[in-house]
Amino acid sequence: MRFEVRVEVRLREGVADPQGQTIERSLPHLGFAGVSGVRVGKSIRFVVEAADEAAARAEVEDMCARFLTNPVIEDSEVTLTEAAPVG
Amino acid sequence: MRFEVRVEVRLREGVADPQGQTIERSLPHLGFAGVSGVRVGKSIRFVVEAADEAAARAEVEDMCARFLTNPVIEDSEVTLTEAAPVG
Incomplete structure (x- = not known):
């Protein structure tokens, strides 16, 4: 059987996310209000x-x-979907 | 109203994904068989x-x-979920 898999790798809560912080700080200057908690x-x-x-x-x-992850700072969420058979 | 948002940014079909290719090539050496089409x-x-x-x-x-994306090479999928009201 074939499965389509999506693994979402996220930084654990409490781990600093400089990329997300940079996006969040830039948003008001670009005209986007009301966005918080950006995590990449x-x-x-x-x-x-x-x-x-x-x-x-x-x-x-x-x-x-x-x-695929660094379990010290990241966790992951796995989503599996059965793929259509080939041919 | 507050919404929890997930934006998944993916390379468009046909755009080369060297990171995905590297993962895919490494997998058999690490004992994982039957994985194909890795895209990061x-x-x-x-x-x-x-x-x-x-x-x-x-x-x-x-x-x-x-x-958030480079529309020339990437597309995005937005998922919105209504967030629980704050306290």
Whole structure:
């Protein structure tokens, strides 16, 4: 089975996010009011082949823990969707 | 009204993604099989204050077009959720 995967990698709460702070400080000067709490993360998308959804999720969680994230400062959210069969 | 916003910024189809390609090439060496089509994007989260959902969405779409994305090579997907009122 093929699954479309989206992994959202976010900085943990309390970890400073200079990129987000820069965006937030710039917004009022650019005419955008009322925006707060800007946090910038990564979004990684791919397709994974696995026997079933549980196997796919286990593989993706393992990838996240081992090298897609830095678990000290980041956490991740995995979304799996069954992909349409090829051909 | 306050809305929690997630903007996912992705490279357009056909635009080369060296970061994704590097992840994809590394995976088999790390013991992860069956992964293809790796694409790395950004995920930007924030809170926006606006009169209603339509106004919030219009402001966010405008931010995306003007400086959260490079529309030549990137597109964006906006997800809005009404936030719980503050205390």
